[in-house]
Amino acid sequence: MSLQYISDSTGKTTGVFIPIAEWNELKNKYKGIDQEQINVPAWQTDEVRKRLAQYDNNPEQAVDFDTAIDNIEKEL
Numbered sequence: 001m002s003l004q005y006i007s008d009s010t011g012k013t014t015g016v017f018i019p020i021a022e023w024n025e026l027k028n029k030y031k032g033i034d035q036e037q038i039n040v041p042a043w044q045t046d047e048v049r050k051r052l053a054q055y056d057n058n059p060e061q062a063v064d065f066d067t068a069i070d071n072i073e074k075e076l
Helices: 020-029 042-057 065-075
Strands: 004-007 013-017
Antiparallel strands (some): 004 013
């Protein structure tokens, strides 16, 4: 993919230019990618909020990704 990065006067990247042909390929591959807003069902938002609250109350119970995967694989 031939992306062009757009920077401000301080050198901070502020955007990305994607050639139209490549953008059209992405739109065909990932339906809905061009939507400005994705509607997330309320039950999913509620579940994320619940899990974040659980983490905030008990951060020591969290495990890293590799440990989580190992635990899942043990149960298979």
